[in-house]
Amino acid sequence: MWARISPLMPADPVRGRRWADHRRTLEAIAWKYRTGAPWRDLPEELGSFRTAHKRLLRWAVDGTWAKVFAAVLAEADAEGDIGWTVSVDSTVCRAHQHAAGARRTGPPVGAEPGDHALGRSRGGLSTKVHLASDGNARPLAVVVTVGQAGDAPAFTAVMAAIRVPRAGAGRPRTRPEAVLADRAYSSRAIRAHLSGRGVRAVIPQPADQVRHRLRRGSHGGRPPGFDPDTYKERNAVERCIARLKQWRGLAMRTDKLAITYLAALHLAAMLIWIRR
Structure with a gap:
């Protein structure tokens, strides 16, 4: 695995101190999120927390994690190993009390949202992870929002996050062959978005939309295609x-x-693809 990851890591800076060993640092970050342990509990053999x-x-601020993840996807696409029948869904991840308390004022850190993708509902603090996977259950794109956010409003952001670079010349591939989603994504806007891009939508209609269409009779139009x-x-x-x-460090934020949470998701996604 390291033989495949090593060429994708950033080179040492031209000036100043050299990076600490990339492999040990990567193992330290992966260990922390695999176990869900606090940073200070990092084993000594993995270096300083x-x-x-x-x-x-x-690397989260400068986009390195996203670039490495894109490079892994490009390698898989060059080998024809990406299933372009894409499925979209979301999951709510509870947030630990340590996730609260980040500054909401001051200079912005990278692309950090003002709400830090933390929402509060009856269950407490939470974050919602929206993702698209290929046909073999491997992540193609990940977006995080507040926990109480709806699925449909984040759909276009998830679609925009699918960008698989070509091995040679050419623009990144962004268009799946088909998109599969549950009834939460059944809306005219989403269907029009996919139709405009030439992507087949495989989304069932909820019962209330079916009743509304039937109640309107001939003015309700034809039912959308569904396979x-x-x-x-x-x-x-x-x-x-x-x-x-x-x-565990992803299941509970x-x-x-x-x-940083999104960077950890990219790291986990990258390792899932490298194990293919």
Whole structure:
């Protein structure tokens, strides 16, 4: 695995101190999120927890984690190993009390949202992870929002996050062959968005939309196309969510900043693809 990851890591800076060993730092970050342990409980053989945490944040701010994840996807696409029948869904991740308390004023940190992707509802603090997976239950795109956010409003952001670079010349691939989603994504806006891009939508209609269309009679229009056999493949995104939530530090968020939590999600997604 390291032989495949090593060429994707940033080179040492031209000036100043050299980076601490990339492999040990990466193992330290992965250990922290796999176990869900506090940073200060990092084993001594994995180095200083301050080094690992600073590296995670620095590479989150400059977009390194997202670039490495994109490079892994590009390698898989060059080998024809991405299933472009894409499934979309979301999952709510409870937030630990340590995730609260980040500053809401001062200079912005990278692309950090003002709400830090933390919402408060009856269950307490939570974050919602929206993701798209390929046909083999591997993540293609990840977006985080507040826990009480709806699924449909984040759909276009998830679609925009699907960008798989080409191995050679050409624009990144952004258009799936088909998108599978549950009834929460059944809206005219989403269907029009996919139709405008030439993507087949496999989304069932909820009962209230069916009743409303039938009540209008001939003015209700034709029912949208739906392929029940293809829809059976939507379990891929559920299995993808289960894979990510095997990482205890992702199943329960302890990060104060949304960009560090998203960086950890990219790291887990990258390792899922490298194990393919």
